[in-house]
Amino acid sequence: DMKVTQMPRYLIKRMGENVLLECGQDMSHETMYWYRQDPGLGLQLIYISYDVDSNSEGDIPKGYRVSRKKREHFSLILDSAKTNQTSVYFCASSFPGGAEVFFGKGTRLTVV
Amino acid sequence: SQWGEENLQALSIQEGEDVTMNCSYKTYTTVVHWYRQDSGRGPALIILIRSNEREKRSGRLRATLDTSSQSSSLSITAAQCEDTAVYFCATDLSSSFSKLVFGQGTSLSVVP
Numbered sequence: 001d002m003k004v005t006q007m008p009r010y011l012i013k014r015m016g017e018n019v020l021l022e023c024g025q026d027m028s029h030e031t032m033y034w035y036r037q038d039p040g041l042g043l044q045l046i047y048i049s050y051d052v053d054s055n056s057e058g059d060i061p062k063g064y065r066v067s068r069k070k071r072e073h074f075s076l077i078l079d080s081a082k083t084n085q086t087s088v089y090f091c092a093s094s095f096p097g098g099a100e101v102f103f104g105k106g107t108r109l110t111v112v
Numbered sequence: 113s114q115w116g117e118e119n120l121q122a123l124s125i126q127e128g129e130d131v132t133m134n135c136s137y138k139t140y141t142t143v144v145h146w147y148r149q150d151s152g153r154g155p156a157l158i159i160l161i162r163s164n165e166r167e168k169r170s171g172r173l174r175a176t177l178d179t180s181s182q183s184s185s186l187s188i189t190a191a192q193c194e195d196t197a198v199y200f201c202a203t204d205l206s207s208s209f210s211k212l213v214f215g216q217g218t219s220l221s222v223v224p
Binding site for chain 1: 153157160212
């Protein structure tokens with residue numbers, strides 16, 4: 001069953017709190033991604049991971065960090081969340097080299 | 113930005129009409145992905161077209177790729193109400209790994 005699973009689906013946090021978004025995939029994909037989606041801006045790449053402990057900044061990494069200790073699991077961490085980090089966050093995974101990218105259902109994060 | 117400014121943001125058509133969405137990009141790519149996103153869900157791949165393919169079809173969908181003009185299009189024939197969604201083109205900026213960068217998307221509304 002090819003799936004990217006994100007937890008939680010909805011999250012409300014206060015400004016300054018730490019946030020952990022978790023993502024898992026069951027397809028043994030080497031590459032995993034974190035995107036955020038805001039109205040009118042499409043999907044913006046935050047971080048990309050090419051395999052365990054091999055992570056690279058995307059286009060908007062500021063304020064975020066990631067952790068990948070197992071191939072099937074990729075976490076996004078917001079240390080001291082800010083209100084402008086309110087967004088929908090998508091995790092995705094793929095095999096390398098231009099292959100299809102599979103997305104999770106997203107996590108809607110609200111920072112108040 | 114990776115994207116040209118002529119990529120259309122929103123379209124509304126009647127059921128049964130044909131529609132074409134265009135995408136132009138600035139950085140050379142060997143593959144263009146077209147994704148569809150339904151409300152409240154993550155994007156899902158509908159067509160992937162590589163630089164050695166000028167055209168690719170899948171059911172009522174047809175994608176074209178012109179690497180000389182760095183543009184791609186997605187056409188839907190005889191659109192149905194269930195085709196209502198946001199459609200994104202995305203380019204892969206890496207030949208070795210997958211680094212997918214998305215355009216802003218076109219919101220398509222098909223009305224009866």
